[in-house]
Structures are given as C-alpha cells and as structure tokens.
Amino acid sequence: MIHDTETMTITHIGRYVISHYTNDPRRIVVIFASAGSRIGGPIEEFKGSLKKYNISMLFIRDSEPSWFCQPETPDMFAKVAELIEPYKKVAVLGESMGGSGALIFPRFSNKVDRTLAFSPLYSFSYPFNQFASGWNNETPPLYWTFDSENEKSRKNSVLLYGTRQWQDAAHAGLYSLQGYPVLMVKGSAHLVASYLKKGHAINYLSLLLEVFLDFSKPFTKKRVTTTLEPILARYGIDEREWSYEASMKRAHVRVENAYLVPPPVDCIDLALNCPTDQSSICAYSTEKTTQDDSARAVENYIPEFYAFHTALEDNPWWKIDLKSICEIKEIRIYNRIDNNSERGLQFAIEILEAGVWVKIFEKTDNKLFGGIDGFPFIWRAKTKLEAREIRIRSLALEEFLHYQKIEIFGKKIISS
Structure with missing residues (x-):
C-alpha cells in the first residue's frame, strides 16, 4: 500500500x-x-x-x-x-x-x-x-x-x-x-x-x-x-x-538409531496406515500428490529426515481420517531434527465436529522438541476426547510444514 x-x-x-x-x-x-x-x-x-x-x-x-x-x-x-x-x-x-x-x-x-x-x-x-x-x-x-x-x-x-x-x-x-x-x-x-x-x-x-x-x-x-x-x-x-x-548431535541421529517412546498402556496407534491429506506439495515433497505425501507420516516405517513436506504458505496443515470415531488419548509429533527444526514449533491440534474444525490445543511458544532422538512433542487429553478426523495446523505465516512421523494413540470405540 x-x-x-x-x-x-x-x-x-x-x-x-x-x-x-x-x-x-x-x-x-x-x-x-x-x-x-x-x-x-x-x-x-x-x-x-x-x-x-x-x-x-x-x-x-x-x-x-x-x-x-x-x-x-x-x-x-x-x-x-x-x-x-x-x-x-x-x-x-x-x-x-x-x-x-x-x-x-x-x-x-x-x-x-x-x-x-x-x-x-x-x-x-x-x-x-x-x-x-x-x-x-x-x-x-x-x-x-x-x-x-x-x-x-x-x-x-x-x-x-x-x-x-x-x-x-x-x-x-x-x-x-x-x-x-x-x-x-x-x-x-x-x-x-x-x-x-x-x-x-x-x-x-x-x-x-x-x-x-x-x-x-x-x-x-x-x-x-x-x-x-x-x-x-x-x-x-x-x-x-x-x-x-547440540544441533549436530540431533542431525546425526538416523532412523536405524531412533528411540521411540513406548506407547501408552492399553492403547494402539490409531493413525497407522489411515487416509491422510495436507495443504500442498512442493519440490521438496517426496510424493506427487498431497494424499500420498502426507501418508508417509503414518506408515509402519519412519522415513529419513522428514515424512511429508508442504509448500511455503500461510498456516500449512496435515490431517488424518481415522475411519471411525475413536477415543483419543495421546498425540505424538516427531519433528525433523536437522537444521530446520524451528519451522514446526508452533501449531494447533484440531478435530472436525459437524464439518467445522475445532481447536483442542495450541502451542504458541518456540520451545524446541525433537522426534526420533527420543524427545517428540506429546499431547495428552485431559478429559475424554472422541474424534474421527484430526488436523495439525501450523500457526506460522509464510512457512513450510514437515514432520518425520505422527502417532495418535487411543482406542477404537466399539458400537453396541
């Protein structure tokens, strides 16, 4: 102007x-x-x-x-x-x-x-x-x-x-x-x-x-x-x-040496191999579609460095459909642990309710968290939470979003 x-x-x-x-x-x-x-x-x-x-x-x-x-x-x-x-x-x-x-x-x-x-x-x-x-x-x-x-x-x-x-x-x-x-x-x-x-x-x-x-x-x-x-x-x-x-110690950790925190008691990884999507792809993305690129974060192996990669945009996001309503106990986000760790530090976790994304958590600080080095970000539900679709949305403007793995622990709800 x-x-x-x-x-x-x-x-x-x-x-x-x-x-x-x-x-x-x-x-x-x-x-x-x-x-x-x-x-x-x-x-x-x-x-x-x-x-x-x-x-x-x-x-x-x-x-x-x-x-x-x-x-x-x-x-x-x-x-x-x-x-x-x-x-x-x-x-x-x-x-x-x-x-x-x-x-x-x-x-x-x-x-x-x-x-x-x-x-x-x-x-x-x-x-x-x-x-x-x-x-x-x-x-x-x-x-x-x-x-x-x-x-x-x-x-x-x-x-x-x-x-x-x-x-x-x-x-x-x-x-x-x-x-x-x-x-x-x-x-x-x-x-x-x-x-x-x-x-x-x-x-x-x-x-x-x-x-x-x-x-x-x-x-x-x-x-x-x-x-x-x-x-x-x-x-x-x-x-x-x-x-x-400290940066070099993190950057030299490879998937073969990954330390994964044990899952919560009586919980399964609900996210494993479920349908996913993300806001965009770019030249750094591994796959050619947003669905295929985002899916790498929930497959039964951990990709090296990062699983998915969005384009440079305002508030890029990644989401998953658990296929049915589940009880959500814990969400773990594995940050990439190389020189670009700071890009994923501020984000919101949202669930879809009646077609509207509702925020259940927001991380607004710049405190570092890791991933396969044994220090992923772990969010735990304080009250009973049921959801089918979950989205992780960056709070940053003009930024990439790229994590190495995402786990969602909880229980499937069995209809009576």
Whole structure:
C-alpha cells in the first residue's frame, strides 16, 4: 500500500528492480532484499513497518538470488548511490543476502549515516556458501562483504543474528572478530526481522526502527542493546540446545538409531496406515500428490529426515481420517531434527465436529522438541476426547510444514 502523498519510480538495472518512494526530501532508508524461499518477502515486511515514519524509501529487489555477483551489480550500486545523493540523512538496512548488500553499499556512497544488517553473510565464497546455497565455488565473488576499510561505516553498523541456526554463528563470529558490532537475538532463527516483529507480544522491530531512524542521535550497539535487552542472548550460553554441538548431535541421529517412546498402556496407534491429506506439495515433497505425501507420516516405517513436506504458505496443515470415531488419548509429533527444526514449533491440534474444525490445543511458544532422538512433542487429553478426523495446523505465516512421523494413540470405540 502506497501513501496518497508519496510517489514511486521504478528503475531496472539488468536483473535488479529499484523502487523509489519519495515522502521526505531530506531522509531516506535504503532496503536490500533477501534471497531464498522468501525472496522479496522481507521487503514487504519492512515497508509495512516503515510507513509510519513518513520517510522516503528505496527498495532493491533481485529477480533471483545473485549474491551481488552479476555483471550489472556495480551499475546497480552506482545507481542507488546516485538516487540517494540529494538526501541529507541516509540509512541502509537488509536481511540475509540483503544484509550483506547493506554492508557493501557504503563503499559506493559516503552519504550513508547508519547501517542495520539482519543475519548478513560474511562471504559468498567457499566454505561460507555451504551455509547459504546459491553460489558456486568456481567463480570468486565480486565483493567480499567484510573487506572494507571504511571505519565510519563499520562503526555506524549494527549486525543482528538469531541463536537458533548454527550456520549464522560462523558469520556472526567472524564479523565480530573484524570489529563489527554484533548482537544475538534469543529465540530467533535466520529471519530476525520477522521474529522481532511477530515473535513476542511486544513489536521489537518497531522499537528497533525507532532507534535506527532517529537521526538526531548516533546509531550504536549500546542503544540497540538497551532497546532489545530482554531478548538478547549470549551464543553458546543461552539456548544451548540450538548450539552447533547440540544441533549436530540431533542431525546425526538416523532412523536405524531412533528411540521411540513406548506407547501408552492399553492403547494402539490409531493413525497407522489411515487416509491422510495436507495443504500442498512442493519440490521438496517426496510424493506427487498431497494424499500420498502426507501418508508417509503414518506408515509402519519412519522415513529419513522428514515424512511429508508442504509448500511455503500461510498456516500449512496435515490431517488424518481415522475411519471411525475413536477415543483419543495421546498425540505424538516427531519433528525433523536437522537444521530446520524451528519451522514446526508452533501449531494447533484440531478435530472436525459437524464439518467445522475445532481447536483442542495450541502451542504458541518456540520451545524446541525433537522426534526420533527420543524427545517428540506429546499431547495428552485431559478429559475424554472422541474424534474421527484430526488436523495439525501450523500457526506460522509464510512457512513450510514437515514432520518425520505422527502417532495418535487411543482406542477404537466399539458400537453396541
């Protein structure tokens, strides 16, 4: 949504699209897009959050993740520098690949007053490209993100990473060693900006942007620390279950070494081989239909890594038909235990009553649970519960859903 008072111009530089919204002739914020499954997503996230500041905005989108390594990349940076030249106050931000772009850009303009980078990549080259697929080993990158002698830019930057994706720790650690101000956010995975906005009752992204866009004061690590103090973490000390060591221990557990919690007394797995469905499939799905892909979660074997995989969507779901009304005692959800464990942490369990899905449980926290490592999520009915159709629905927006196994324990109801 564009303000009635703002105007927009679009410039194309090869694969890059530059959108310039003019609100304030003195102040502008430059936003570089991220890459990956949500390419362009954070652009809209930031735009919605920035509207209230009535500041001019310049968005740089990439039609595909290029890691700023295309022949036209220097021309794109030069054009952005030209567009911000009339402004007196310039802020730059970005996330993931866009965070790296935000750190590279000040080499093209001395107008940049401050930089906010969420989860920027330290390098696009080997071995760091192992942590962010999309760049090959054979071609050296055009820009080394960290290789800057601009001390002003380094001093006026703040880099934010989450604690829940160990790959980010390597980037964060090396930036920190080179003198960049780095802070870690407790409870966040790679997409820190979205987590700051939606992960708590308080909109921490809004509080952070208040500090970032207050040009009357310097933008410093100390000011950001004061603003985000309740949710900042010490890597390797806080949330140790997400550290590299803990993540690797989980990721190396294979089905042949799986530890399955014994079933409840006098209960059977009602879900075994029952008809299932899910909201969608994608390139990562094993089967070609939603019914066949979802069925892998309740077969009499455990698939490696994950059973089913939806597309990237709002509130993806998986459901099952137990064929008859049963008494439900316990539901177990086996999370995938590799680098994508955080995607399935928030969900609702629903039953179908008279054609309407009714929620019987909701997990809204980000507490980690496992699966074949012996720590699946276990929900137990507190009162007598009878149901035939059950659905597990993600509470996340723009997310995948993928579990490794689902068990539903209880008893069949025998008609008299």
